[in-house]
Amino acid sequence: MAPSGGIRWEHHAAADPANVGLMRTGVVQFAAAQGAGAGVQSDLALTVSEGLTNCVVHAFVAQPPGTMGLVAVALGGVLQISIVDDGCGMKPRADSPGLGIGLGLIAQLASSLEILQGPGGRGTEIRLALAAPEMRTA
């Protein structure tokens, strides 16, 4: 379930490499508008990029690409992030263009991380939080 309450931003798009950067840019702009500092913006860009890349690379193995979604909620000095897809779950692939360290990187940067079954029992949801004490939200 996506985070609720606070000030919310969300975007859903086809699980395609072209949308990773667009969604990353969108959520960072949202965080900046809430007063998140440069360090938080940088960690947000990286965690979101890794999460969305996981959707593109691992969620639709041997099936047509589906949808990925990104929800950000600014609440009480914390950015709550949810990255969802409607794929088959994150499956390993031998031709992965990454290092296999995406989730490890997210775990290092986030103050919390959960990996869950996606909404309606389909796909995967990555839920993470980033501390952003400088944000204006109550």
Added chain:
Amino acid sequence: MAPVQPDRKLSEQLAEEQLAVEASTRRRTALVALRGELDLLTVSKVAEVLDGIEPQADGVRHLVLDLRGLTFMDSAGLHELIRQNEFARTNRHNLAVVRGTDAIDRLLEVTGVKDHLVLVDDPDDLAPPVGTDRPG
């Protein structure tokens, strides 16, 4: 209903806007400078240019990859750095990486990739300077 996939031309256009790759060669040194965002969409542009240089014993021997113009890099970029570093080792040419922003430096640090690369602050830090031959 299946989501609408971005058209290939649009994807290529986005990749062009997101990352510029500038390569120049002088004598036995190739300098490749990146400007913009290096991720899953754009990493193939970098790979294509770097692979196209084809360092060899009687040609380019030194490859300098300049990250100073990057505003973002994720593990897709790291993967390419490691791939190029491994190729340099097996192909016996030199690869140096010019440090990028603090965020990119931190990424190299936390992943341990920094320990495997020859990192410099400026291409001019290389001895001999870029654009000149290195003995041997």
